[in-house]
Amino acid sequence: MPRISTETRTRNEEAIRAAxxxxxxxxxxxxxxxxIKTLAAEAGVPRTGFYAKRNRDGSDRRGPYQHLAEEFERRLKAMQHAGAMLDPRDGQIARLKENNGILRDRVSTRDAEIAGLKEFRKRALSQIAAQHAELERLRRQxxxxxxxRLPAPASAPLGSGN
Structure with a gap:
């Protein structure tokens, strides 16, 4: 595999730094x-140039742009440590996780409310059934x-305005 010229390497490094x-x-x-994958694509250089190579004798040698990959990773980590969110997808993921937590809380609150309403309905139906049974018993009697039956009152009750 042919090696790249110094001029090409310098142009590639400038393109990598700009990217x-x-x-x-x-x-x-x-x-x-x-x-690194996007960095290589944006700079128009092969991604393999950012990683160490292995010689035929088994020894390692640095990739031609490995120092730039290390600089990129170092700057990226520094920015992330400072709180900068470079990838909008990371922000979206964080927002979605927060929304997911809020929605889970709302669902558990609603589940508890539904359980309470079911218990209330059960008690109300039981009371209605008991009242119905009492009315039926009184109607049979x-x-x-x-x-x-008590006689109907002959005059209007007190306080009725008559």
Whole structure:
């Protein structure tokens, strides 16, 4: 595999630095992230240049742009540590997680409210059934003649205005 010329390497490093600055400003391409893969794609260089290589004898050698990858990672971590959110998807994920927690709380509150209302309905139906049974018993007593009706009042009750 042929090695690149010093001029090409210098142009590539300038393109990588420009792409690095854009990504760290939050100017991400559609579908891209703030990572080495997107950095390589934005700079137009192969991603393999950012990683260490292995010689035929088994020894390691640095990739031609590995120092830039380390600089990018260092700057990215510093910005993240300072609280900067470069990838809008990370912010979206954080918002969705927060919303998910809020919705879970609302669902558990509603579940508890529904359980209370079901218990109230059960008690109310039981009371209505007991009252219905009592009314039926009283109607049977009235029909059997075991209960006498009171005579209707001859005059209007006190306080009725008459």
């Amino acid at each position: 690095m600055d854009r990504l760290l400003r939050g100017e991400l391409p559609p579908g891209g992230r703030c990572d 009235l029909a059997d003649g075991t209960v006498r």
